[in-house]
Amino acid sequence: MRSRSSHSQGTYAAAMPEMTPLNFSRAIKQIARDAEGSGLAEEDAHALFAAMLDGGVPDLELGALLAMLRAKSETAPELLGFYRATRERVYTLRAPAARLKPLVLPAYGGARTGPDLLPLLALLLRRLGIPVLLHGTLEGSGQVACVYILRELGVMPSATLVQTQQALDEDLLAYVPIAALCPGLASLLALRNRLGVRNVAHTVVKLIEPFGGEGVRLVSASLPRTLETLAAVLASTRSSALLLRSTDGEPFADPRRRPRIDWFDEGERTVLFEEEAGPVKPVAGLPTALDAHAMAAWMRHALAGEAPIPHPLVNQLACCLYVGGYTGDMNQAKAIAAVETGSLSPAGRRGGGQGRSPRVAPR
Secondary structure (H helix, E strand, C coil): CCCCCCCCHHHHHHHCCCCCHHHHHHHHHHHHHCCCCCCCCHHHHHHHHHHHHCCCCCHHHHHHHHHHHHHHCCCHHHHHHHHHHHHCCCCCCCCCCCCCCCEEEEECCCECCCCCCHHHHHHHHHHCCCCEEEEECCCCCCCECHHHHHHHCCCCCCCCHHHHHHHHHHHCEEEEEHHHHCHHHHHHHHHHHHHCCCCCHHHHHHHCCCCCCCCEEEEEECCHHHHHHHHHHHHHCCCCEEEEECECCECCCCCCCCCCEEEEECCEEEEEECCCCCCCCCCCCCCCCCCHHHHHHHHHHHHCCCCEECHHHHHHHHHHHHHCCCCCCHHHHHHHHHHHCCCCCHHHCCCCCCCCCCEECCC
């Protein structure tokens, strides 16, 4: 059903010399037994997920394992083991030669209940000189995927890692399909269409950072329990990442109410923005049609200063400027984000975009 990743057979054999169908059966029993308990130990989780990524688990056992893990939700030790196995199999990229850190944006959700603003955030960051790597699939599983909107905006997905590196170096913006970055993980993600539900790979993929620790991840989840599990992994691995509640599965701030945004600086956690108080509220000026063409057209207007940018996204832009090294002062980052998305003349901007700067939507 699936092919092994190109790392492969040597790594697989070395990591799991005695993994057999009986071992998989034991893993299934342990996961079922510990559904409300501690789950798999980190090393067991690492070995098991390595086998999954390398195509070494038979289809029947693989389906059972993925279903059991989804039913109980992964623990922090399990997710850490899964992430370690994935990190060993992700191909690496070189951070562009600039003082600013590349931001890594996973794009595995899409527009469902509202517009997908992740492409707009990426374009704003690129305009300010911050390298941006988006990674995801080439289809949306029923949602309007980020890659569809980027295509409308003239940003095509890279076919290879060489093309991805070239796009980063020359344009500071690239979209790489996960199949080019980690083939084994792409195979697990593709099972969503066959099984009808997401699986643990959709959580693991949020933690990918292919720059050898030089990049900053935008990590998100919709459930509080998953957010805290991700936080525990980010802390234990001394990662650099922004953590926030996702919007339709994407790591951008909900325009209707800003989520809490945490900064993990080599594992040390700091709150940059608390969750906005009050009920979820409608935001005027956002596109009502959620097809890729309509959302891309609105983003062009927003980038030209002809449509308001929701304030929570401006707050998130400030966080990205701060963690990406644009400025070492968070208050200054807030001011720069406000100016860059304000209604000043082109002479008052740093981004070098065309026309007027975007306007900030009223809170």
